[in-house]
Every structure is written in C-alpha cells, then in structure tokens.
C-alpha cells in the first residue's frame with residue numbers, strides 16, 4: 535500500500551503533482567467536502583503532510599495525525615507550525631531551505647524600485663489613456679532615485695543577505711539588524727530597529743515572524759520618516775497594519791511595497807486605495823523555477839522520512855551523532 539499523504543495547499547507544478555500521485559496516496563485537504571469528518575476517519579493513517587509556509591499546520595490537526603512521520607513545508611517560513619511540539623514528538627518538520635532565496639530577494643528589490651519610481655502609477659497613467667489627455671511632463675510627479683538609497687535590512691538570514699547583495703550592486707549602503715552582528719558581513723550592524731529605521735531610506739523586512747509580531751509600529755514608521763519606504767516580503771504580522779495605513783495616509787512615510795499581509799487574502803481597503811503602495815499577492819517565490827525546486831525538495835523530504843531516514847532538511851530532529859550499530863559478518 536502506498537504511504538498516505540495529506541496535502542494542505544495546492545502545488546502548481548504538474549511534474550511534482552504527477553510524481554506525488556505516482557508514489558503516494560495523496561489526499562488534497564483543500565478539496566475535501568468534509569475535512570473534519572475525513573480527519574476523524576483517516577487521520578490515524580496519514581503518514582505525511584505537505585503544507586505551505588504561510589499555512590503551516592495547527593497543533594490541533596497534528597494531534598489528530600498520530601502516525602505522522604513528516605511535515606514537509608513547501609516554503610521556508612516555520613511560524614505557522616509548533617516546532618517545539620514537533621520536536622517533542624520527534625517529528626521532522628522540513629522546509630525548502632535555499633530554494634526561494636533569489637526569487638524573494640528579487641521581488642524585494644522589484645517592489646522597492648516599483649514603490650520609489652511609482653511604476654504602477656505610471657503604468658496606470660499610460661494604460662488608462664491619461665498620457666494622451668495630459669501630455670505635459672508635469673502630469674506625473676517626479677519620482678525618487680533607488681540607486682544609492684540607504685537600505686536597512688531587518689533579518690539577515692538567507693533572504694536578507696540576498697537582498698543586501700542586490701542592493702549593494704545598486705550602490706546602496708547597507709545596514710541591518712538581527713539578534714546579533716554577523717562577523718562575515720561587511721555591512722553595518724544596528725542593534726535597535728528604531729535606529730535602523732531612522733538611518734534608512736528604505737527598510738526591507740526579511741525576518742522570521744515567530745517572535746517578531748508587530749515590530750514595525752508607528753514609532754518605527756515615524757523614525758523611517760516622510761522620505762522613507764517600507765518593503766515587506768516576509769510576513770504581514772511583522773507590521774502593525776493599522777499603524778502602516780495611518781502612516782501612509784498622513785504621509786509619515788513615502789511609500790511601501792508589500793507582498794504579505796496580516797490576514798491574507800484580505801488586504802485593508804485603505805492599502806488597496808493608496809497611491810503610495812505597490813501590492814503583490816504573496817508572490818515572492820511564485821516562479822516556475824523556484825516552485826519546481828521547492829517541489830523537488832518536498833519530494834526528497836517525503837522520500838527520506840518515509841524510508842525511515844532523517845530528512846536532510848529537517849529543522850526539528852537532530853542528525854545522528856553516534857555511529858550506526860555494527861552488525862553482520864564483518865562485525
């Protein structure tokens with residue numbers, strides 16, 4: 535009998551879905567007509583879960599899956615999974631570490647350029663026929679240069695580093711904050727987010743949201759100032775969305791580029807209507823290349839866990855340190 539896999543989010547790469555279907559008895563949770571009843575009837579026979587970074591899996595659902603051998607996150611965010619609980623259960627939780635770094639960093643820079651150069655307003659101006667109606671060069675306000683902006687990065691993990699690398703290529707001086715300074719980086723470490731915001735023209739959020747809910751609040755936005763831009767490609771919860779909305783409306787910051795929101799897919803009307811904001815629908819990793827690489831990592835994690843091995847990408851189980859027991863003829 536094939537191992538049973540419960541999939542909590544769609545995967546958009548047909549080759550990955552085909553492979554999953556050929557190897558496993560896959561059940562798509564998002565297509566079940568009565569998911570709770572299904573869990574009651576089949577929960578005990580589920581061997582593996584595939585979920586998205588943003589979706590994760592609730593503790594209550596984990597408790598209904600006693601035979602689970604792996605939770606494979608098709609993403610890098612672990613904030614929606616109770617890692618301590620999984621660790622206690624000896625349950626590997628895997629992520630697609632490294633697969634989406636470049637795309638997420640690309641989108642961060644894209645959003646920042648879009649926000650400070652008013653790309654979306656310019657697009658609408660041409661698309662709506664306004665250019666022909668208002669051909670005078672002053673019809674659109676002058677924008678703000680990106681090259682050379684002081685960029686402050688919040689969270690210097692893989693994505694933060696990739697953003698720094700790209701921004702540095704645009705001649706941007708980089709500062710960052712994190713739990714501690716990193717010796718291998720030439721960039722300036724700033725201990726406090728308020729100071730980072732104060733010294734930056736653009737603040738780029740690349741931090742994990744596990745313990746950082748609402749860190750970008752009215753005070754941080756005030757410090758960023760009326761010429762400052764905010765970019766968020768990490769998690770909506772890092773930002774106090776009400777404070778952000780007010781800061782944008784009052785011109786207390788210059789603009790924002792946002793890929794993530796507190797209550798996706800619901801985006802506050804005030805953000806949707808603001809000319810200062812460039813919006814995306816949580817798309818930072820959404821390229822064919824990255825989603826293919828992520829899908830392959832999920833397949834590998836499943837294969838390893840279901841073969842009784844520790845998945846290489848496990849974040850909750852330790853690699854074996856003691857030597858394997860020696861048995862057989864050559865013992």
Ligand code: 8YV
Pocket residue numbers: 543585586587588589608609610611612634816817818819820
């Ligand atoms: C994922 C994300 O790509 O990696 C994460 O944590 O939030 C994403 O952008 C998404 O979860 C896809 O499943």
